[in-house]
Amino acid sequence: xxxxxxxxxxxxxxxxxxxxxxxxxxxxxxxGDPVRIVLAGRASPATIARVRHQLAxxxxxxxxxxxxxxxxVQGHFGTSFTLDSPVAQIIGQRLGVSAAxxxxxxxxxxxxxxxxxxxxxxxxxxxxxxxIRLGTTLTFALPGFWLxxxxxxxxxxxxxxxxxxxxxxxxVGILQTLTLPALAxxxxxxxxxxxxxxxxxxxxxxxxxxxxTRSRGMSELRVVGRHAxxxxxxxxxxxxxxxxxxxxxxxxxxxxxxxxxxxGSLLVEAVEKRDYQxxxxxxxxxxxxxVLASLATDVVQAFLDPRVKLSGR
Amino acid sequence: xxxxxxxxxQQAPAGSRVRLGGxxxxxxxxxxxxxxxxxxxxxxxxxxxxxxxxxxxxxxTDIYSPPSLAHLMGTDGAGRDVFSRxxxxxxxxxxxxxxxxxxxxxxxxxxGAVAGYFGGIxxxxxxxxxxxxxxxxxxxxxxxxxxxxxxxxxxxxxxxxxxxxxxxxxxxxxxxxxxxxxxxxxxxxxxxxxTRRTIVRHAVPNxxxxxxxxxxxxxxxxxxxxxxxxxxxxxxxPPNAELGSIIADGQSAMLTAWWVSTxxxxxxxxxGVGALLLGDGLSDGKLRGTLQ
Numbered sequence: 001x002x003x004x005x006x007x008x009x010x011x012x013x014x015x016x017x018x019x020x021x022x023x024x025x026x027x028x029x030x031x032g033d034p035v036r037i038v039l040a041g042r043a044s045p046a047t048i049a050r051v052r053h054q055l056a057x058x059x060x061x062x063x064x065x066x067x068x069x070x071x072x073v074q075g076h077f078g079t080s081f082t083l084d085s086p087v088a089q090i091i092g093q094r095l096g097v098s099a100a101x102x103x104x105x106x107x108x109x110x111x112x113x114x115x116x117x118x119x120x121x122x123x124x125x126x127x128x129x130x131x132i133r134l135g136t137t138l139t140f141a142l143p144g145f146w147l148x149x150x151x152x153x154x155x156x157x158x159x160x161x162x163x164x165x166x167x168x169x170x171x172v173g174i175l176q177t178l179t180l181p182a183l184a185x186x187x188x189x190x191x192x193x194x195x196x197x198x199x200x201x202x203x204x205x206x207x208x209x210x211x212x213t214r215s216r217g218m219s220e221l222r223v224v225g226r227h228a229x230x231x232x233x234x235x236x237x238x239x240x241x242x243x244x245x246x247x248x249x250x251x252x253x254x255x256x257x258x259x260x261x262x263x264g265s266l267l268v269e270a271v272e273k274r275d276y277q278x279x280x281x282x283x284x285x286x287x288x289x290x291v292l293a294s295l296a297t298d299v300v301q302a303f304l305d306p307r308v309k310l311s312g313r
Numbered sequence: 314x315x316x317x318x319x320x321x322x323q324q325a326p327a328g329s330r331v332r333l334g335g336x337x338x339x340x341x342x343x344x345x346x347x348x349x350x351x352x353x354x355x356x357x358x359x360x361x362x363x364x365x366x367x368x369x370x371x372x373x374t375d376i377y378s379p380p381s382l383a384h385l386m387g388t389d390g391a392g393r394d395v396f397s398r399x400x401x402x403x404x405x406x407x408x409x410x411x412x413x414x415x416x417x418x419x420x421x422x423x424x425g426a427v428a429g430y431f432g433g434i435x436x437x438x439x440x441x442x443x444x445x446x447x448x449x450x451x452x453x454x455x456x457x458x459x460x461x462x463x464x465x466x467x468x469x470x471x472x473x474x475x476x477x478x479x480x481x482x483x484x485x486x487x488x489x490x491x492x493x494x495x496x497x498x499x500x501x502x503x504x505x506x507x508t509r510r511t512i513v514r515h516a517v518p519n520x521x522x523x524x525x526x527x528x529x530x531x532x533x534x535x536x537x538x539x540x541x542x543x544x545x546x547x548x549x550x551p552p553n554a555e556l557g558s559i560i561a562d563g564q565s566a567m568l569t570a571w572w573v574s575t576x577x578x579x580x581x582x583x584x585g586v587g588a589l590l591l592g593d594g595l596s597d598g599k600l601r602g603t604l605q
Binding site: 011014015018022023026030031138140141143145146149152153157244245246248249252253257267268270271272274276279282283286290 | 449450451454456459460461537538540544547557560564567568571574575578581582583585588589590593
């Protein structure tokens with residue numbers, strides 16, 4: 001167990017280091033001089049030299065890299081070129097919206113996906129199962145942002161139930177402003193939940209110990225309730241953690257659709273304004289979130305499920 | 314040569330030859346999917362000849378007119394025919410999708426095959442690189458590449474393959490671990506074939522099958538990604554249109570002219586459904602009988 005955990009944490013550290021290397025090169029791969037591009041026409045050569053010095057771009061590459069790593073590890077993300085305030089502070093202000101959107105999207109995907117998966121698994125290969133399967137196929141083909149627009153058109157513009165742009169905090173505010181984007185985000189994930197959960201439920205329902213439970217006269221509903229649902233908690237936790245990268249990508253576009261002031265819209269702004277410091281920090285943050293989420297799931301799973309192979313891959 | 318062919322056919326796991334049967338061998342699901350894809354690829358390919366109007370033909374006397382026989386998908390805020398624009402956008406999008414799906418597939422399968430065959434340090438290093446690559450949120454990484462090279466198709470053509478190969482490498486590496494123990498693979502050693510011949514001629518064709526099936530899913534993911542980026546304004550720059558940018562154009566007038574955003578989106582959905590049906594049908598194993 002301990003050696004498994006050590007190996008798993010070591011792997012996460014290797015991956016995080018890889019992320020640091022990759023993001024470090026963002027600013028160095030820009031064709032030409034990034035400082036000149038950003039400050040084009042607005043700065044004297046002296047200012048350009050000063051900014052270059054501030055960003056340590058005048059140092060040898062290796063020194064820059066060690067400096068970058070030590071800064072990032074300590075949470076010093078630098079100062080945004082365009083917004084003129086610390087990157088960490090800007091991200092802090094915007095993080096809440098994106099986190100709320102992702103959490104809400106996950107919640108909706110479970111509320112939609114889990115019941116459908118159970119229904120499909122209890123009646124496999126019937127018209128009900130088939131139509132659920134067809135529905136999930138459709139969710140994979142839907143562009144999230146387009147679905148968001150369609151939801152905004154129907155429930156926002158036509159019916160007037162929800163606002164179609166902007167964000168407000170608090171429970172009521174979140175329910176009002178984030179329901180449509182969260183639904184657009186969660187629907188594709190609900191498709192994944194249904195597919196994965198259905199097949200693992202079917203597997204369990206055909207296993208011998210469930211057969212034994214049935215033969216003792218337990219009703220099908222209790223079989224599912226007691227045994228199958230326990231399994232589904234694990235299965236869905238894994239699905240959610242595997243798809244966190246997908247969810248982050250989805251928020252980038254959906255925040256633009258519904259004009260939410262989150263990290264996704266910040267990233268798009270940063271790219272448009274060529275704020276490389278900001279792009280660097282946001283890319284690193286998104287990657288780190290994915291790595292840490294999958295690490296957390298694996299560790300929790302190792303504690304909860306005795307069947308997890310502890311021998312590594 | 315003929316001797317090894319016999320060994321190949323007898324010992325290769327059932328359904329592992331790439332020759333994808335004939336059309337008749339496909340399941341009904343897969344046939345419908347293949348039909349939809351063929352239709353869309355044909356529409357994109359023939360766009361310059363079948364589009365009733367030019368993609369940027371502006372007509373200010375005819376803005377936001379609803380779908381009709383003259384304009385199958387209506388017109389947008391500049392009086393441009395949405396159907397014609399969609400055809401040209403489809404042409405551009407499908408070309409990009411193919412370019413960012415299949416070259417990485419070939420590279421990934423080869424890298425995975427070599428890693429799986431030899432194992433050792435190379436394999437371990439590759440596994441870590443694949444882990445790092447897959448750990449990145451795809452969309453964020455591609456946007457980071459676009460931040461470097463600037464908005465446009467170039468960023469997508471660089472950014473997507475940077476990640477896409479890794480999934481195929483992982484897939485074919487794990488299959489190679491099984492494959493290399495197969496009798497027909499061992500026979501290539503007994504026959505004194507070079508390692509290169511063994512991998513290129515005998516392993517890779519077997520590994521291609523599952524990667525090709527997976528690629529149908531990958532094409533959908535890539536089209537969704539492309540549309541998303543184009544919607545954000547990070548894709549092809551005007552006057553060139555992508556499906557995502559047409560949808561974005563229509564957003565401001567959705568209540569009065571729903572068709573501008575809705576109909577091009579349906580084309581994306583149609584492509585997705587077609588590719589998913591094909592992929593599902595192929596992986597169901599219904600094809601197996603016709604594969605040998």
